[in-house]
Amino acid sequence: MATLYTSQGLAVEIGQGPQEGQLNGWRLAGFASLVAPIYAAQLPLAVHLPAIYAQQFHLSLSVIGAIFLAERLWGAFADPLVGALSDSTRTRFGRRRPWIVAGAVIFGAATAALYFPSAQLVTPLYLGVALFAVYLGSSMISIPHLAWSGEISGAYHERTRIQTFHTVAGSIALLAVLVLPTIIDQVNPADASLKLAAIGTVVIGSLVVALPLTLRSFPEPDLPVAPRQRLAFGDTVTVLLRDPLLRRVLLSDFAVTIGQSTRGGLIVFFVTFYMGLPQWASGLFLFQFIFGVVAGPIWAQIGYRIGKHRAAVAGELVQVATNLGLFFVVPGQIGLVLALTMAQGLAQGSGNLMLRSMVADVADAHRLRTGQDRTALFFSAFSLSAKAGMAVAVGVALPLVAWLGFDPKAATNSPEALRGLLWVFALGPAIAHLVSAALVHGFPLTQARHADIRRALAERDAVPAE
Template sequence: MATHYPRHILLQPIHSRVAVRKDKPQGLNGWRLAGFASLAVPIYAAQMPLAVYLPAIYAQHFGLSLATIGAIFLAERVWGAVADPLIGTFSDRTRSRFGRRRPWIVAGGIVFGLAATALFFPMLGVTPLYLAASLFAMYLGWSMLQIPYLAWSGEISGRYHERTRIVTYQTVAGSAALLLVLVLPTIIDQVRPQDGALKLAAMGSVVLVSLIVALPIALSAFPKASAPDQPVVRLSTPRAVALVFNDKLLLRVLASDLAVTTGQGIRSALIVFFVTFYMGLPQWASGLFLLQFVFGIAAGPIWAQIGYRIGKHRAAFTGEVIQVAINLGLLLVVPGNLPLLLALTIAQGFAQGSGNLMLRSMVADVADRHRLETGHDRTALFFSAFSLSIKAGMAIAVGVALPLVAWLGFDPKTANSPEALHGLLLVFALGPALAHAVSAALVYGFPLDQASHEKVRQTLAARDSALAPAE
């Protein structure tokens, strides 16, 4: 049953005499933020191998077909569409002496670690069933870990730009993880380029070691949650889904992020094939991705500063337009033309993350507005939808891009015709360009900016104060 608040409290106005303060991007202790952000390392460290290397290695080294791998990824997303909102809803209404988020993060970390062991260190014969079971368990643990973690990051501070700062720390930590994960295959390519099992084991080691180290550090970074205690509301899965799809601003953020992740996922899923077969430079396959993320680490703070100055949605729009231009530029790349590909890769590094960083911060702002309108905090539910858009974008990229290039005649196990390689180029370039254009269109003119969010926060503070029991 919903909780009803007096109308004068729920809709308490913000008078014109209340000025919007300048929300400076500082406040929380930097060391604590770094410790909290460390949990992004294993989360991000697993993301890139799943999107980039795992499909290629399981196809080339273990003999699974591209169509089978794509079907497994898509099937997992159907499972995730049910599991993620449930995890978000249960996390929002969890009450324990350790808080709402910590029990889920601990349990998720255990499932995540066990599944990662099976996926990166195959101990049995690799079959479609083995891949499906390991992948499903991996994503379940990932959701149990990531969704409460993202929701908690939105509750540490309610300030508009401080949330961008929190996400920036997480993005930089995640980019550093990606850098480390990409260094290892690059080194292995120079020594044993055909050893897919060794690459999997190296990347899996990074995931597991960083998880063991980061989990206790992140859990102890902020002992007390800043979010106010909210009434527990029992939601069925259909009702939870309806809440997500009835919020138009949240839908815009989710759809924009889905497009961002799909574009990035297409590029990630095909870059090994593109560099190896179209460019004819297999020794550069891992190195180019490494180069991209070296520049991506520096890009996080740069985009944060841009967001402080022009606002989150404008920064996201700008970054997505730049991404469109970069991906269209790939159409000019011809086999062996490494300098142009290097330049576009560096530009991609600087541009990447702008959308992900800003959109993740915007979800917490939308959740604040939802709490103002309904009286209920459903931050984790909203982030579960955001997490779903991330993983759905990755799965759509693999589930569509790989079968599409296969339909166009590309096969990594045989010699390819010029037509098949040209088809690979078109999907690699135009797929991300179209996705980033859609993302830019969706985020353009987003109405919940700093000024309007400040009014939401002030009204929430006034209402919470009015509802607080007298001492």
């Protein structure tokens, strides 16, 4: 094993095993904590906000779906721009920190508007502007943060460990935003404003705590100076689409997110109307993410043993089986649903964790081939695939169930409408996760190949210093 050190003292392991040369765990936990407010805000956007804004503020599902779709598609332009600008930023505070701080200000203000709305002000325009700002701020935080996470270590398994900390931090944040709505559902399920305020408090509070912890956790590494290319938007898209490894990762993540967001966007309706158990609507999510907290370390260990892409395939196939199992549930009976929810929780982080770790490896291969460091740009595309997946899921699933006859404002829905809700809720995610597994199966960037890439980069980067 070879160990290289940057001028900032960051270890870069070649051929590293999961227990060798690890970054300090406490610092890594502080670094990963910035994931918490982003996760805490994003899941309610897909799960609680459509239902609450439809029922409490009387916006139609079609309008909400169109707004979410438009805002996510806007990210197709904003995210690569943030990634490219972060890669080319040079300040005495680093490349990533200035973007994270600016994004935190925008994100915090927009979150307050979205989760603490005045009923007199809520219109489709209000929702659209608030979502626009939330997505912009989250992009300015998450893309540089993800790129930074790929730079603090170049080791194959250590990157999986870093993303595991991210997964656990995100799962804990999700637990926090799910516990409060679950308690509110048991006391006063009709108080949607209180539910929104509880979620918003967790998001803003975790942002205030996590921001300084992340900024002080690790120094930004000194990367080799290379000629910087300023690409037009069309050229940027071409760079992203022409990389075959990145293309596979992005399409796989796109499919993963479609599956997760379809399930997330419909689960409140499924539990409330199909199962006839409205008191369990938030509780099932809470139950799922309790197991999600331990899922990250479990899948990290699997990835250490069989490789990232094989672990991703295994996790996706588990989710296929879990979603198909929903066809066997009986309305009014919670037992099988609880078992399937537990399985979903244990598998939910597998694809996300492995694919995020793989993106940094793909960026290394790209830098070796082209001489250009485009880590943030690559992660911006990864963020884009996730946002596009959410947009397609919400923008298609909600209008589809409405077309099939389901109406969340109706006192009762027909059996045909409820069957349509079941089919979209169960079969849609199952197909999406199967597609994701097929796309990442046989991924060629293995641990051995990545070790060769890191060795070649280390040798080339050492030449100017000599």
